[in-house]
Amino acid sequence: MSLLPKLPIEEKISCETCSSRRHAWFKQCSQKDLEHFQLLRSTQTTLKAGDYLFMEGDTPNSAYTLQEGWILCFKTLSNGQRQVLSVAFSGDFLGYRTKMNQAINYSAMAVTDCRICSFSEKNIIQLLQHSPELIQSLISIQETQANTCRTRLTYVGQAPAKLKLAYFLVDILNKLKMRGVDINQSIDFPLTHEDVADAIGITSVHMCRVAVELRRANIVDCRHNHIRVHDFEALKELAASVF
Amino acid sequence: MSLLPKLPIEEKISCETCSSRRHAWFKQCSQKDLEHFQLLRSTQTTLKAGDYLFMEGDTPNSAYTLQEGWILCFKTLSNGQRQVLSVAFSGDFLGYRTKMNQAINYSAMAVTDCRICSFSEKNIIQLLQHSPELIQSLISIQETQANTCRTRLTYVGQAPAKLKLAYFLVDILNKLKMRGVDINQSIDFPLTHEDVADAIGITSVHMCRVAVELRRANIVDCRHNHIRVHDFEALKELAASVF
């Protein structure tokens, strides 16, 4: 069995019942707006683990709301290294550019099977014209993404590896928690040591050493597609010690 | 004499004649809109080198357009280290948040004397309601800032010190060039080695070593408030080799 249950090619899910709704672009919409919103949804698709939603240099004419699954956004360097920019979860909005005909400058790859909702440029423009709250929400999403990136830049630039890892994990655990995951038991965690290493700017070998250290300290055990938090308080304390 | 001529406490400059206009939020405004814009400008102020525009944790009720001068945005860590997030120039828009009553999570400090144009939250809201192009422009500004941050994160996380420095300098030189500075001669450069080091995630001692290396290679000489580019092509080539 794969990590997460394969997503059936199922009937389209309505916006109203979509599990990602609480975290998505349209979280503040009224019932009436939601109906309109749904009409302008272009397509609903699935990705298999390993598939790209888009690649650096692509010019996708849509933006995407991730309904279910994990997606990794990253930039690739000329020497083949990656910098993971963000991990996207249910509700996250990806691929939007002010000018959709301009190339996107990072890649997005599914790390698990995913279900995704697409909006064409045309429909996005119509939605934005229709609803001022959606504009507000879009600006707010961009702001959040920028803040996350600034924070990441800060700890990647300045903190030692152990704290980078702690901060990164707390960040992800909080997001999972908000989505109803019980972090007191073993959780599906589809990122490899290498994925995490690329996110916090260290090598996978060093990532492993630091991971071992946190495990031996009985704080958190993170490997083989699972994470088990033994002492969230201690982990949060480590993370908090950065700022 | 100070690095840059002291800014006289002069008469308010009109938006129309403001030197930052070409790079600013309102760069696409019509003549008519510009007049309206100017009416809603709240105040025009000056900062002395070293002054804070705002500090992490503040809740300024205005956003700012930098008219003239250099401003450094940075986050501070608990151990006293800084991560410089961006260097702002003429035309850059600072301090905006979707909810202006929420605290800002980084600081902005003048590194030279600056002239600044403020917009109160109330007036920003009115401007945005008045002009859809301003909304568009705001989203576009946010997008650019996020892209810059993602790029910085990538090279800070993955590149060796020499390439980080090259990329950072090319970035700044390009911005200066866009603002009409002739980069073929010695240029005012008010950042210390320490400022640059904090931007690219290394120590000032190591920054110095790398700076010496680039100088000995006859590529660029950067110290004591001046930068002199000897071989911009070579510098750009170094920077380009990151991605």
Next chain:
DNA sequence: CGGACACTTGAATTCAGTCAATTCGCGTGG
């Protein structure tokens, strides 16, 4: 049960950090 990939570990190396001592350059005040 076997193959692939993820993870682990050790040893050697290297890039960058730390500490400390000068030197340099600029602005101030005599």
Next chain:
DNA sequence: CCACGCGAATTGACTGAATTCAAGTGTCCG
């Protein structure tokens, strides 16, 4: 105009965190 003082830049010696290389071992999944 020169001397002084201070912050910035430089240098050397040493330390240390993280990388590299290489050889395992463990786990998952078909």
